[in-house]
Amino acid sequence: MQDLSFITDWIHNTLRSFLPGWATVTVECLFIGVGLLLVYALLALFYIYYERKICAAFQCRLGPNRVGPWGLLQSFADMFKMLIKELISLNHVDKFLFALAPYLVIIASMMAFAVLPWGNGLQVVDFNIGIFFLIAVSSIGVLGILLAGWSSNNKFTLIGSLRSGAQMVSYEISIGLTVVTMVCLSGTMSVGGIVQEQSDLWFIFKGHVPALIAFVVYMIAGTAETNRGPFDLPEAESELTAGYHTEYSGMHFGFFYLAEYLNLFIVSGVASLLFLGGWMPLHIPGWEAFNHIMDYIPSVVWFIGKAVFLSFIIIWFKWTFPRLRIDQLLSLEWKYLMPISLVNLVLMVLIITFGWHF
Numbered sequence: 001m002q003d004l005s006f007i008t009d010w011i012h013n014t015l016r017s018f019l020p021g022w023a024t025v026t027v028e029c030l031f032i033g034v035g036l037l038l039v040y041a042l043l044a045l046f047y048i049y050y051e052r053k054i055c056a057a058f059q060c061r062l063g064p065n066r067v068g069p070w071g072l073l074q075s076f077a078d079m080f081k082m083l084i085k086e087l088i089s090l091n092h093v094d095k096f097l098f099a100l101a102p103y104l105v106i107i108a109s110m111m112a113f114a115v116l117p118w119g120n121g122l123q124v125v126d127f128n129i130g131i132f133f134l135i136a137v138s139s140i141g142v143l144g145i146l147l148a149g150w151s152s153n154n155k156f157t158l159i160g161s162l163r164s165g166a167q168m169v170s171y172e173i174s175i176g177l178t179v180v181t182m183v184c185l186s187g188t189m190s191v192g193g194i195v196q197e198q199s200d201l202w203f204i205f206k207g208h209v210p211a212l213i214a215f216v217v218y219m220i221a222g223t224a225e226t227n228r229g230p231f232d233l234p235e236a237e238s239e240l241t242a243g244y245h246t247e248y249s250g251m252h253f254g255f256f257y258l259a260e261y262l263n264l265f266i267v268s269g270v271a272s273l274l275f276l277g278g279w280m281p282l283h284i285p286g287w288e289a290f291n292h293i294m295d296y297i298p299s300v301v302w303f304i305g306k307a308v309f310l311s312f313i314i315i316w317f318k319w320t321f322p323r324l325r326i327d328q329l330l331s332l333e334w335k336y337l338m339p340i341s342l343v344n345l346v347l348m349v350l351i352i353t354f355g356w357h358f
Helices: 005-018 021-058 074-084 095-115 130-138 141-151 155-186 191-196 208-225 250-275 288-294 299-318 326-353
Strands: none
Touching (some): 021 095, 021 250, 021 299, 095 250, 130 155, 130 250, 141 250, 155 326, 191 250, 208 250, 208 326, 250 299
């Protein structure tokens, strides 16, 4: 498979030829920041359109079909509308925390987004505790949600934020346990190292039954972590108007909206990294001709294709199952998913110890 790091090497060498070292690093950081923001925004627009079309198909209707061919420009029209909306100043709110909350949510989402391995040689940062860093920074988002609910001085936003805090903190336990299970199988916490360990066979096949159990638990917990149906109690429209972001308008509301869709992509991207090889093609030991053909597909296509497919499954959850009650939601985590994850972690350790994996 082609190593795309030659692109970054060419950019670095070109800048280094006429700039000093410190200026080269500064310009490269600017390029990376602008690139991440562009990809972040475009992916959010794609996911908005993607979910609208999927839910329309489930409900036997057309979905967006007026603005642009097949409604492709509808998301862009919504984006421009959001950008020109007024930021309404409210009385009786904690103005500093009220303004800070959406930035915490979007920064947490951006930092997790930056760790994802997009392709062979296309990764912003990779170090020996990369997967730990990803879990840590993604946990910051719950602080923004709690601050948004409390600082709005509204009972509906407060209830929505407390629901979200309880939900996200609870389901992070199962996500953490499933990640630890797959880290045990890979033997490294480096994001790049986890991908390289799946060069011969993806972990969902290599790890036997514990990998399959971890995948199912991760998909359920990841859906709850992103506050999506049937786990969307924090922003239940019929009860709380819009939950923790009821009082937000304009681009501040847009930040919450963007973060929700990009968290969907991040959860799907981490699932593809841990279970489906990230950007690694499907390789089957002994099938050299098949493996050679798979290597012709660009690594970026593999990663984005896997993430979009897993996102489809999460969207399918939302438009299939009814919303859970708060007691059912927390019981599912504490009584079922967390014990299953703990037993599954022990089972994976036994399989690795006795060498029963492929």
